[in-house]
Amino acid sequence: MPTVYFEEEDKTIEVADGVSILDACNEIGIHLDHACGGVCACSTCHVWVNKGFDNLSELEEDEEDRLDGAQNVTMKSRLGCQALIHGDISVKLPNQKGLH
Numbered sequence: 001m002p003t004v005y006f007e008e009e010d011k012t013i014e015v016a017d018g019v020s021i022l023d024a025c026n027e028i029g030i031h032l033d034h035a036c037g038g039v040c041a042c043s044t045c046h047v048w049v050n051k052g053f054d055n056l057s058e059l060e061e062d063e064e065d066r067l068d069g070a071q072n073v074t075m076k077s078r079l080g081c082q083a084l085i086h087g088d089i090s091v092k093l094p095n096q097k098g099l100h
């Protein structure tokens with residue numbers, strides 16, 4: 001099973017193949033904003049995937065358009081609700097409040 005390492009919280013969880021980063025956050029109790037409810041209509045679920053970027057589902061055009069409107073976008077940026085996990089990744093959540 002793929003693992004997700006949350007860098008700032010120093011926590012790792014195993015997830016089922018194909019789970020989104022947003023769902024992984026919910027599973028471990030880490031708050032990730034998701035104003036549109038996970039339908040690629042905002043950019044509040046923006047995350048940085050510092051390791052394992054290629055272990056995610058392809059970046060689709062819709063997601064790319066949304067990321068254009070996000071702050072602090074880098075080459076490692078994805079939307080947590082759109083990026084599906086297919087292998088080990090390490091993520092950092094910009095502007096998040098951590099564990100809730």
Ligand code: FES
Binds near residue numbers: 042082
């Ligand atoms: S929650 Fe709105 S785009 Fe991900």
